[in-house]
Amino acid sequence: MASVNVKSAEFDALITKGGIVLVDFWAEWCGPCRAFGPVYEKLSEKYPEITFAKIDTEAEREIAGAAGITSIPTLMAFRDGILLYREAGALPEGPLEKLIEQVQAVDMDEVRAEIAKETAGEKVE
Numbered sequence: 001m002a003s004v005n006v007k008s009a010e011f012d013a014l015i016t017k018g019g020i021v022l023v024d025f026w027a028e029w030c031g032p033c034r035a036f037g038p039v040y041e042k043l044s045e046k047y048p049e050i051t052f053a054k055i056d057t058e059a060e061r062e063i064a065g066a067a068g069i070t071s072i073p074t075l076m077a078f079r080d081g082i083l084l085y086r087e088a089g090a091l092p093e094g095p096l097e098k099l100i101e102q103v104q105a106v107d108m109d110e111v112r113a114e115i116a117k118e119t120a121g122e123k124v125e
Contacts, residue, residue, distance in 0.1 A: 003024070003040060003041055003044045003052040003053065003054050004051070004052070004053055004054065005053075005054050005055075005056065006023070006053045006054065006055050006060070006063070007060065011055070011060075011063050014051065014053055015076075015078045015081060015083075016081040017051075017081070018080050018081075019049070019050070019051065019079070019080070020049075020050045020051070020077065020078070020079050020100075020103055020104065021050070021051040021053060021077075021078040021079075022040075022050060022051070022052050022053065022075065022076070022077050022078075022100070023053045023054075023055060023075070023076040023077075023078070024036070024037075024040050024052070024053065024054045024055070024073055024074075024075055025055050025057050025064060025067065025069045025072050025073060025074040025075075025076075026054060026055070026056060026057065026072055026073045027056060027057045027058050027072055028056070028058065029058075030072050030073065032072075032073055032089070032090040033072055033073045033090070035090055036073050036090035036091065037054075039090075039091070039092065039093045039096060040052060040054070040096070042093065043093065043096055043097060043100065046097075047100060050100065057069055057072055070088075071088035071089075072088070073088070073089065073090050074086065074087070074088045074089075075087055075088075075089075075091065075096075075099075077099065077100075077103045079103055079106060079108060080108055082108070082111060082112075082115070084103055084106060084111070085099060085103065
């Protein structure tokens with residue numbers, strides 16, 4: 001599956017759906033974004049089970065602002081609606097592929113248990 005461009009109305013539904021969703025925040029004028037684009041696109045075809053989303057920060061300022069994007073490119077990785085990774089900067093193909101493998105390997109039951117424990121701890125305090 002090739003990457004998909006996302007508009008404001010689609011963003012929440014996209015990141016909260018099941019499975020893995022990678023989100024690339026970019027802009028046309030950004031040199032590192034343009035360099036990262038082909039790498040991102042190539043891996044989107046290698047991993048069709050993963051949603052590779054692209055958000056143009058110039059066209060979708062509302063999403064970029066809500067996501068707290070201050071530097072581009074910024075890559076976010078969600079799995080089952082939970083943000084697992086967020087980092088600014090363009091990744092070469094090897095490190096991006098390693099990130100994908102790490103996100104695939106995460107034990108989501110452990111993550112949900114940790115979130116529940118932290119949430120319960122916040123309520124007690």
